[in-house]
Amino acid sequence: MATLTMAEAVHYSAQLKLPDSMSPADKRSRTDDAIRQMVAVAGTRAERQRQRVVWSMDQQVQGHAAMLAIGTANPTGIVPQDEFADNFFRVTKSDHLTELKEKLKRICQKTGIEKRHFHLTQESLGAHPELFDREMPSLSTRIDMVATATPMLAQSAATKAIAEWGRPVADITHLVFSTYSAWQAPSADLQLASLLGLRPTVCRTMLSLHGCSGGARALHLAKELAENNHGARVLVACSEMTLVGIRSPNESNLVGHALFSDGAGAVIVGAGPLGEGERPLFDMVSATQTTIPGTEHALGMQVSGAGVNIHVGIQVPMLIGHNIEQCLIDAFNNAPCCSSWNDLFWAVHPGGRRILDSIDTVFKLEPGKLGASRHVLREYGNMSAATIVFVLDELRKRRRRGDDDGDNLLPEWGVMLAFGPGVTIEAMVLRCPQGPSLKKN
Ligand SMILES: CC(C)(COP(=O)(O)OP(=O)(O)OC[C@H]1O[C@@H](n2cnc3c(N)ncnc32)[C@H](O)[C@@H]1OP(=O)(O)O)[C@@H](O)C(=O)NCCC(=O)NCCSC(=O)CC(=O)O
Numbered sequence: 001m002a003t004l005t006m007a008e009a010v011h012y013s014a015q016l017k018l019p020d021s022m023s024p025a026d027k028r029s030r031t032d033d034a035i036r037q038m039v040a041v042a043g044t045r046a047e048r049q050r051q052r053v054v055w056s057m058d059q060q061v062q063g064h065a066a067m068l069a070i071g072t073a074n075p076t077g078i079v080p081q082d083e084f085a086d087n088f089f090r091v092t093k094s095d096h097l098t099e100l101k102e103k104l105k106r107i108c109q110k111t112g113i114e115k116r117h118f119h120l121t122q123e124s125l126g127a128h129p130e131l132f133d134r135e136m137p138s139l140s141t142r143i144d145m146v147a148t149a150t151p152m153l154a155q156s157a158a159t160k161a162i163a164e165w166g167r168p169v170a171d172i173t174h175l176v177f178s179t180y181s182a183w184q185a186p187s188a189d190l191q192l193a194s195l196l197g198l199r200p201t202v203c204r205t206m207l208s209l210h211g212c213s214g215g216a217r218a219l220h221l222a223k224e225l226a227e228n229n230h231g232a233r234v235l236v237a238c239s240e241m242t243l244v245g246i247r248s249p250n251e252s253n254l255v256g257h258a259l260f261s262d263g264a265g266a267v268i269v270g271a272g273p274l275g276e277g278e279r280p281l282f283d284m285v286s287a288t289q290t291t292i293p294g295t296e297h298a299l300g301m302q303v304s305g306a307g308v309n310i311h312v313g314i315q316v317p318m319l320i321g322h323n324i325e326q327c328l329i330d331a332f333n334n335a336p337c338c339s340s341w342n343d344l345f346w347a348v349h350p351g352g353r354r355i356l357d358s359i360d361t362v363f364k365l366e367p368g369k370l371g372a373s374r375h376v377l378r379e380y381g382n383m384s385a386a387t388i389v390f391v392l393d394e395l396r397k398r399r400r401r402g403d404d405d406g407d408n409l410l411p412e413w414g415v416m417l418a419f420g421p422g423v424t425i426e427a428m429v430l431r432c433p434q435g436p437s438l439k440k441n
Contacts, residue, residue: 066280071160074117112353116261116381151191154239158266178214213420214385222269238385239264261381265389283431321358331427345414350377
């Protein structure tokens with residue numbers, strides 16, 4: 001760029017508000033420097049914009065998958081979090097363990113949860129004392145008690161997703177079902193297929209014991225299935241029942257009992273040309289799964305005659321905090337979609353309040369960026385694999401409210417994160433299609 005003339009310098013320096021005491025030559029030199037910097041920044045922005053457009057066109061050519069509809073469901077039974085400890089110690093006949101009960105109350109207060117949904121009532125639990133007696137086997141009782149309820153709750157969520165999608169159930173080509181609550185073969189996936197009337201050739205996959213990362217794993221798998229099978233429409237269903245893990249309280253299981261709850265989520269995923277009435281809610285751009293080495297003892301589930309024992313190590317929030325940024329950098333794989341983590345929308349599995357706090361800290365997120373995750377944690381607790389579907393649903397509801405005001409509240413680009421045994425981190429880059437086609441969502 002040519003150096004400024006004095007007339008130009010006078011014009012621009014007036015905008016820079018340089019002090020009158022400065023000599024004309026200094027003003028000219030200072031103004032020249034400022035304009036060079038502006039041009040350099042504008043050049044970088046323009047280059048980033050160009051990269052974004054080229055990259056986005058490449059992605060369209062590759063035809064990545066999109067979430068086309070979402071449904072969620074919960075059992076009708078609700079327990080307020082501030083009543084949980086009293087209820088739980090009463091039903092397990094553990095009221096004499098006063099210190100343990102006080103500790104559970106302390107933990108419950110810090111969870112960020114206000115209420116949770118449960119399939120089973122105090123009465124139905126009371127009818128099965130073997131669930132709370134360590135000396136008695138209870139696995140088969142637990143299996144029987146959830147065998148029908150798990151696919152039925154999934155059916156409620158899937159029915160909503162299918163209604164929103166608007167196409168016949170016969171158009172579903174694949175089913176991916178994730179749960180820690182089904183222990184038979186054929187399993188909850190086949191029961192769900194029958195309940196919904198899916199075609200006999202639907203390709204079913206059952207994901208067991210992926211824990212809280214199971215929903216994101218199922219979505220990641222659905223993305224790959226949709227992108228590699230022309231015309232495929234994949235139903236993802238996650239349904240979780242805490243009954244398989246509920247047991248008498250001890251020091252090591254209090255946190256799990258304070259967090260987990262029952263719920264189901266379903267998503268229809270497809271790629272390629274959209275059919276009539278289909279609208280993408282979230283484009284599923286790229287995804288990664290990362291296992292943090294040497295952490296297999298930090299988080300896990302063990303099945304025994306007494307049911308499923310869920311272990312939640314105290315170090316989990318710290319482990320996620322130390323490893324999460326690199327996972328996101330890998331997932332974005334140089335996609336030129338943001339210059340700051342705050343440019344994104346965030347769909348994070350709310351495994352516990354401290355995990356969300358840790359993510360806020362690591363990424364220096366603005367207040368409210370994890371609002372959808374905190375809302376789901378507060379209203380429903382940790383529904384393991386199903387939780388991430390609730391977070392996605394809450395995000396698209398927030399976007400819809402924005403659309404109603406004529407203002408889109410969600411940024412174009414976002415990220416989905418979920419955590420499970422391993423310790424495993426599932427990450428997916430999402431893109432929220434912009435524009436008038438979304439107004440009817
Ligand atoms: C449990 C909390 C709400 C407690 O809140 P705070 O940490 O702010 O409170 P605090 O430090 O005063 O802790 C309260 C009491 O709980 C104890 N405590 C905290 N975490 C514990 C843990 N994991 N195991 C056993 N005890 C624990 C503390 O020692 C303390 O005991 P005392 O009072 O005696 O001093 C939080 O730590 C949290 O959100 N942790 C993350 C939970 C988590 O890892 N979730 C992932 C779930 S698994 C998942 O999502 C994936 C999957 O299952 O696959």
